[in-house]
Amino acid sequence: MSDRLETDLVIVGAGPTGLFATYYAGFRGIRVAVVDSLPELGGQITAMYPEKQILDVAGFPSVKGRDLVEGLVEQANSAEPTYLLDRAAMQLEIREDGLSLTLADDTVVDAKALLITAGIGTFHPRPLPAGEGWVGRGVEFFVPSFAPYAGKDVVIVGGGDSAFDWALHLEPLAASVTLVHRRDAFRAHERTVAQVRASRVRLVTNAEVVELRGTTTVEEAELKVDGETQVIAAQAVVAALGFVADLGPLQTWGLETSRRHVVVDQAMRTNQPRVFAAGDITDYPGKVRLVAVGFGEAATAINNLAPVIDPGAHVFPGHSSEG
Structure with missing residues (x-):
């Protein structure tokens, strides 16, 4: 027999946006369950970028990924959420009076509303053709x-933010860092590119890695x-070539999507009743995918779904500051 849990709101995704949404739901007096397929809180930051310096969070000129997650978890815990980690959200059933979300371990979460903050679904790294057979061996x-x-x-392959961030952070530790990119133009932030150019990192452009050699x-x-x-x-060798996003089971939930993202309106509503989304997974005209934007979308979503959970609630929560 499967476990069954009843709550007001179920949040799918325990990354920064999901954690802030959890705190804000508690601020609005909403009971929360948080689901994530990863075994730890913090989403992609915990899994892939814990040492990365994050530069777009208000109030922090620079904050290490793991430190940001630690603060968000402490803040989210004030809502006394139920965490359901290391289990994917699989099936969604929407009713007139609520919804039920079935997880991979057959746990069923009954709630009044659902907020999707799951990054950009499941990530599959883009392979490095010359690296076939060498993954885990360098x-x-x-x-x-x-x-x-x-x-x-260290050889880093790629021209995006991750490639340049890792080059910058590894440069003081490694014997040498070579960043290889197939073009002269980069997708990384101009400031980071300038910092790498000023470092001892060797930039090799119009280039590709064609073969890797070694024994073990x-x-x-x-x-x-x-x-x-x-x-x-x-x-x-770090193959920082980006990831292919896959919405996975979310694709079966009847959500309107655009380029592997979930389409929302100005209230963060999806096309499905009782289902909202916030963070990198969302798409709308003018969308900018930054951590800071995700925090704002989380607050917008929670305030707009509050009346869905309690028809007597107002969208505007009042001011959060005292005085």
Whole structure:
């Protein structure tokens, strides 16, 4: 027999947006259950970027990912939520008076409303063609800890924010850092690119990694640069080529989607009754995918779903500050 839990609101996604939404729901007097397929709170930040410095959170010129998550968890715990971790949300049934969410372990959560804050669904790293067979033997897709790279020759492949962030953070620890990108133009933030250019990181553009060599682990990388071959030392290779998003079971919930995102209106409502969304998973005209934006969307969603849970509640919560 499956377990059954009753609550006011079920939040799918325990990343920064979901954690802030949990706190804010508690602020509105809403009982919350939080579901996440990962075993720990913090979403992608905990899983992939705990050491990364985050620069777009109000009040923090720079905050390490793990420190941000720690603060968000402490804040969310004030709502006394029920955490249902290490289990995916699978099936959704919407009724006139509420909804039921079935999890991968057959737990059923009955609630009045659902808020989806699940990042951009399930991520599958884009493969590095030359890295086939080397994953776990020197090739990785993200850097949860910097310590293993100390004293090594590191090759980072990619031109986005993650590639440049990791290059910047590994530069003081590694013997050398080479960042390889297939074009001269980068997708990373201009400020970070400028910092990397000013560091001892070697930038190699119009290039690709064509072969990795070694015995039990990677020892060197062959690059093709402007048609010419170069061989460099490499005991570690980070394939920061981005991820392919997959909405997974959410695709069966009847949600309107756009480019693997869930479409919402200005109140963070989806096309399904009682279902709202906030954070990176949402899409609407002018959408900007930043942590700071996710926090604002979470508050907007909670305030607009409050009357769905309690018809006597108001959208405007009153001011949260004293005085």
